[in-house]
Amino acid sequence: MNRLGRNTIERLARMGFGARGIVYCIVGGLALLAALGQGGRAGDSESAIRWVFLGPFGVILVGLIALGLFGFATWRLVESVTDADRHGTSAKGIVVRLAHFGSGIVAAGLGITAASLALGLGRSAGGGDGLQDWTAWLLAKPFGPWLVGLIGLGIIGGGIAFLVKAWKGDVTDRLALDEAHCRWVKPLGQFGYGARGIAFLIIGGFVIVAAWYQASSEVKGLAGAFSALRSQPYGSVLLGIVAAGHLAFGVYGLIQAWYRYIDAPDLDETDDAVLRAARSFQ
Known part of the structure; x- marks a missing residue:
């Protein structure tokens, strides 16, 4: 199986899972450093992208992240509308598809922020x-x-x-992994x-x-959630655990980028897929 994708939508989806994974690796890593008192910052996804932007090759890397986030947004919107993941039209299925649609909107917004930074349109803007x-x-x-x-x-x-x-x-x-690999994933x-x-x-x-x-x-947002955790008794420990979890979520996203089953319609098939999904509600 070609993990890079059989069609355009699938390739965009895999790029998207990878970009999202990278962002959460940075979010979790910086928050974990902050919990350990090593100079990191417990911020959100936007602050993580700004951290990348200020580093070496920041414009190029943030531009690639923006493309990936737009790919993830495209996949989530197509998947939720066409029901590519086969969640169905039950109450639970509809809620999941609406949640995925919402995550696509959020990813698109974050992609716009990243693209603005890469194009020099938002370098001085503050986040949050x-x-x-x-x-x-x-x-x-x-x-x-x-x-x-x-x-x-x-x-x-x-x-x-x-x-x-x-x-x-x-x-x-939804991962194409054998049992041995699933034991640690x-x-x-x-x-x-x-x-x-x-x-x-x-x-x-x-x-x-x-x-x-x-x-x-x-x-x-997420930065506020991290701050709330840190203000609790044993706050550094709580922050460290949740930060490490976000780092784990980012690594998991990178695994999804390569091994997730993605049965996506191609661009020229999307209209028919939408019509079939609409008929399923009748």
Whole structure:
């Protein structure tokens, strides 16, 4: 089997899993160094990309990351609409596909940030205010606090789903690996999904607090989740564990880039795949 991909969408997907894996390796690695007092920074994905940008060949590397993130966004959007991963039209399947669609939107936004840096359009811009800006915009709309609260509940639901996946251990089901390799990839993936689940629970809690007080300043992303962990008793230990989990999630993403089953329609087949998916709802 050609792991590089049989068609354009599959190649974009594999590039995307690789780019996402690299970003989370950096996020987890820097946060782990911070927990160990070795000078790292417990930040989010955007801060990780900015860290790459400031290093050697930063413009080129960030540009490649941007391309990969756009590839991941394309795959997630195509996969969720065409049901390429065969989640179906049950309530659970629809929720998973909507979550994947949302992750595609997030990846596209992060890709725009990376592309802006690579093109010299956002070198002096600070990170971390985007979530608060969007929350402030939404809070100002009719029923805004309720909508923000629902988003917070959705993020918490995603965190619970990650934790359940980590507990059940079905993280290698879509990987083309033999049993010997799955024995070490499985705990790696479980550790990564568990760490992501904890982060989602904390982030979702921040969003619900923002909805309750109608204050966008209460919204914090992954950097805020890391900070919340560090402020707890034995905070450095907690941060270190969750940071190491994000590093594991990044390594798991690199494994997905090469070994994940991806049954994607090609570009000229996407329209037909969308029509078939639409008929499945009838």
